[in-house]
Ligand SMILES: Cc1cc2nc3c(=O)[nH]c(=O)nc-3n(C[C@H](O)[C@H](O)[C@H](O)COP(=O)(O)OP(=O)(O)OC[C@H]3O[C@@H](n4cnc5c(N)ncnc54)[C@H](O)[C@@H]3O)c2cc1C
């Protein structure tokens with residue numbers, strides 16, 4: 447199908463962008479890899495698309511003070527190739543190839559994926575496991591929100607009209623495991639798991655499981671399996687299937703943590 | 704009133720400037736405005752890969768990019784890569800290995816395959832499959848496509 451008609455603007459500065467996104471019916475366009483499908487299917491009908499990909503300074507990856515800061519406009523492919531990410535955030539490096547396919551990773555962005563908050567997406571779950579801090583800017587200034595508080599529900603986040611996610615800080619974590627089950631490479635997960643060990647504590651975040659990433663911090667594998675809440679069924683998999691598969695993933699990941 | 708934006712891009716080496724409606728995606732522009740019908744339209748929501756093209760040297764879904772977003776970009780399509788002979792070896796291998804039947808997926812498949820050929824000196828069959836995982840073929844069952852790409856990369 448074809449998209450409904452809308453206006454388009456590509457601001458050069460954050461100040462210009464704030465003015466545009468405050469207009470009624472305005473929507474932020476980043477990589478477009480989730481938004482444009484919904485436009486083409488006419489599931490969404492914004493009046494104005496504000497293309498933020500021309501904003502400077504939002505596509506850097508920088509390691510400092512025990513964390514790696516990744517700009518919102520970094521594409522999945524940039525994160526996948528980044529030596530800083532490979533060295534300090536092996537969890538993200540391992541997760542990236544699971545996100546869609548190369549042509550989509552060349553355009554889809556970190557900010558877009560976090561802002562969309564798809565419950566089966568890899569990056570929100572990684573952000574929760576790593577205890578990332580999301581950096582949000584608006585005309586009023588900047589605020590910082592921990593990932594666990596940012597994801598509020600199905601495609602729902604703490605972002606408000608007039609705000610732009612400008613980046614995220616991921617605390618370094620050398621020990622981690624990432625596993626997911628899909629019907630076909632690159633699909634959204636049936637169930638997946640992103641986990642890190644920090645100061646001997648295991649932080650395990652499940653996706654494709656509930657309306658948002660589910661974080662557990664178990665002391666043992668048995669405790670992990672016992673502490674899983676009842677998962678939400680999807681079109682193809684019942685709640686019982688998902689629970690079983692999540693336990694399988696826990697077993698696969700546990701010895702790496 | 705529909706908004707149009709004056710947009711300039713370099714398509715297969717030639718510069719074109721047009722007033723483009725904001726909502727038109729890049730493959731519709733290439734097909735309808737420029738008559739470059741080699742890039743196909745299957746699903747228009749990013750799933751099938753029939754629309755795969757190159758923008759600034761990287762493969763993208765042409766249906767998931769607005770044509771106005773290509774302002775200032777270099778766009779290369781199957782026509783351009785065929786004419787420059789960049790795809791010669793892959794095209795020959797696809798032909799010899801019977802890697803196409805109806806041919807609908809083939810332009811996108813070649814664009815995705817060439818992306819791997821350019822990047823790698825060697826690739827396992829698994830890696831080849833992962834790289835073309837975003838391109839659907841309704842006819843061949845993929846085996847022959849992987850054979851063809853395998854031959855070009857690994858000899
Ligand atoms: C076939 C297909 C398969 C896919 N498979 C996967 C997969 O397996 N896993 C996965 O995680 N993703 C998958 N994706 C989605 C892909 O990862 C997207 O890139 C990502 O979800 C959104 O990023 P984007 O930059 O394209 O955002 P856009 O599509 O541009 O925007 C998405 C939403 O976020 C908002 N937004 C974007 N950037 C910001 C910002 N900086 N601040 C505030 N709001 C913002 C937009 O307004 C919009 O509502 C798939 C996509 C396709 C087409």
Ligand code: FES
Nearest residue numbers: 745746747752766
């Ligand atoms: S038409 Fe673009 S991916 Fe199917």
Ligand code: FES
Nearest residue numbers: 804806840841842
């Ligand atoms: S040859 Fe027919 S779809 Fe691939």
